[in-house]
Amino acid sequence: MRLERGSEAAGKFALKVSNMDTIITNATVITVDGSGTIYQPGAVVVRGDRIADIGPSAEVEARNPDVAKRIDGRGRVVLPGFVSVHNHLGYSVFRGRAEDIGHDAVMGLYVPMSTILAREERALLAALSTAELLRGGVTTVLQMEEDADVSAAFVEEIGMRAALGIMASDIDVAALKQGRIVFDEAIRAAQIAQSTRLAEEVHGRANGRLTAVMAANTASTSSPELLRALRDVADRLGVPVSMHIGIGEAPDVKAVHSGAGVFDFCRDNGFLDERAIAVHCYQLEDGDVERLALSGAALAHCPLMNQFRGAIAPAETLREHGVRVGLGIDNYFSDHFEVIRSRIAVARIRANDPSVVQSMDALADATIRSAEVMGMADQIGSLEIGKKADLQIVDARRYGLAPLNDPVRTLVYHGHGKDIETVMVDGRIVVEDGRVTGVDETALIDEAARAGEAAWARFKDAHGSYVAPH
């Protein structure tokens, strides 16, 4: 792949790390397999990029006497890496700016910042989020963002698993501000070219760790021609499509697409069927639950983001209708354990029932079910022989985690990303002793912070405040 200038700016923080056959012994092993198997004490053997053996510790140790690297798992819990099905990695730039301004975030911050943030700055901010997510046990992300190509090199070098896509749109934002709806052909051609180039360059790279997704922002900012062109590429490469759907855009969609309903428009233009991942769905109209279920599309449920927007997707109702549901942290990058807790909390508040969504269910949502949504469940999402070695090891001898009466329940309700000691992706240790391997963390944090500050200074010059008038 061509290394973009922006990618190089972030790439210098990541050094190559290598595989070493590893056995983790005497740990509590939560497999999240189909039977909910937990080995206590258990062991896991990693050879190359795969899980070669797993089971009761004594048996696994006896079967594998000659593994090069040994990790003592006493007092530790091993579980699959988290899979986050919706992310905008460079959106860490909005940290501390977007959380209190409600629905104004999109037109007041996200859209205007997209013309201000330089590629080099986005690359640094995306690198920061990537390192943070990996440190917090997230081993796979679906990254869709403007200029997402700048995040590819760092994601590849740091060792994360990712599906990458440009978040395309072809509406003329300047004309829109003057009340005119113009889908611009030149913008469209450029977006299709950028999306296609990224997809072709990354799909299957790095031992298959990088894949592509064809993504659009919303139905109200996309022409039918744009969506159909992106879908054609998705079909050619056999990759998913993803878009924000059901986020209150229905009036705009009606206005710009001759009265069309959101779900019908998406279905008719290739963004709502078995290949599609619909993001959010927290503002649905009558019949949308059935439309989504009938379409076969999956839901990227982002409960942590939803709750701060004051609207919760009816995830349980959708699942009862047969919709596949996975979890995304979106751009609230703090801690994936918070996403799992939020998943449970918002479902219980919605149902007014304190037993809805049990802890094992929520953990499965964050791992194997999210892998299913991304079409990767045969490779990742649970700890089973033959699957990719994507896992995390939590140090359970921390404040908040003792006594470890029930490992799943204790971790789900009381765990934090900072409790994670080791993370492995594709058999490579990418977090060790709580530090991201091969990354100068202080330098990365400092440079990403400087990039964000520089962008906000220009934003304020252009718009007079930290929220653009709209």
Ligand SMILES: [Zn+2]
């Ligand atoms: Zn989003």
